Amino acid sequence: MGIVENYLNIGIKSIFVDNMIFAYFLGMCSYLAVSKKIGTAVGLGMAVTFVLLITVPLNWLAYNFIIKEGALSWLNTLGVSTNFADFSGVNLEVLKFIIFIAVVAAFVQLTEMVVEKLSPALYNALGIFLPLIAVNCSILGAALFLPGKEFAFGESVVYGLGSGIGWFLAVVALAAIREKLSYSNVPKGLRGLGITFITVGLMAFAFLSFIGFKLPFGE
């Protein structure tokens, strides 16, 4: 399998098959809360995509050069004598969560400042949800899926971007449906979040179509 096919495969898989919303139900809080208007949904979707695109590779670096068992052995090759400290046996997996969250939080803080400076309108529209991206489950989730997937660096970039686009598509599609639904006569008890949950469930049906998708180009 060529490199382009491989990237394409990972991209399509992370957008549709392993969709953060419809396959893993990650990042639901902001997904449900910020999908009332298409405009804000697009904004949040782009913010999540951007953060995923950057933090997943960052976390990949953190995992492969700090956390993984023996990942720190580059310190030895840099000149730290093995007599002083043998890093090839160090395993920091216990710190996985803390390190991933720290990376994500730091980066989101940075994004927040940039957005505030560049687009105050978007900043106001996103309100509390921009800082909340720091604890958006889909972003930590994508980082935590990394160890299991054994990607190379390039693949992790594609994976981060794909996961973000998948989340973006899901939130924008839901926002469009909810704008349409605001004219429907939904039974009283289901108005608001109730009907939104049902809608998301039905949307997951549609996304099922991609489970099992394979791209055997030039087989």
Add this chain to the structure above:
Amino acid sequence: MKFLRNTLDKIKPNFEKDGKLHFLHSTFDALETFMFVPNHTTKGGAHIRDGIDLKRTMFTVIIALVPALLFGMWNVGELHFTAQNIDSFIIDNLIYGAMKVVPIIVVSYLVGLGIEFAFCQVNGHPVNEGFLVSGMLIPLIVPADIPLWMVAVATAFAVIIGKEVFGGTGMNILNPALTARVFLYIAYPVEMAGDIWVSGIKDGLVDASSGATYLGDLGVGKAVTVDTYNAFMGFMPGSIGETSTLMCLIGAAILIVSGIGSWRIMLATVIGALGMGLILNAIGGNPYYDLPAYQHLIIGGFAFGAVFMATDPVSAAHTQRGKWIYGILIGVLTVLIRVFNPAYPEGIMFAILFMNVMAPLVDNYVVKANIKRRLNRVKA
């Protein structure tokens, strides 16, 4: 006729306001308007006047479905008898087919309309005819041997979760008939996939290998020569109503001439599938890539989906340009899912559902683009 009218007039006061059966008034209204043309007239304001109403729209679609239905019944019988090497005539085939198909239709209508009436009764809405078409579509897209309770469960799911919770007819986001089918497909895969397409296999009357479809064979990588004539006419196994492209074309003609189905969506879907098929032909390599593009249109449920499902006016895109985008993407996705997804041999069902989900978004951007264009014109 007169007797009916008189009876209705006699019991009518019971259902009017202050009558003792007033709580059943929507059921009564439904029955009355079902049998007689309603005599309400538009009050106040200017309105577009036209003879067409929801009931007539729905009935036109049902008439368009009749060729596919009759052919489907015949085909169920024909396949059943041929697989057993029994000579059969048209009548035998039709009778056997009717014995299989009519119960499914009855169950689907009973369950669906029952739920619909109950909801309207509770909400105090007038009953409308939204389910008439879905109730006919559901039987046509299931295999002939499906257990009736499954039809009932799927119909109930589609009507309640797919439609009524959104506020009833005209408000659903997914096509109800397809919701029922995808529900069956996910919940009862054994009954809905594999070589089950000839009636009698389950009872051991017929050898299972006779139930293989082109799509099923292609899905597992077998090289397949599609018999174009048979596939076009519909002489092949499949869901009850989906096999015959010819009958779907007749239905399409009825829908287009009466102005009820959108020719844009149908044409766009065909263009999308042909285009994607040609691209794959150009790449070539395995049997599925090399399947001639036009044959994608005649095998499986493509024609049926493109004509009767994709054009559902509620769940499709509403804007003209949106319809083109919507249709083309359905065609492209259908071929993509068929070829690249071994888990699902047929793609049209999921392609339409996916685009149902995306349709509001497509519409939104088409409308926005229109507004922008006109604003520019004003400014210039």
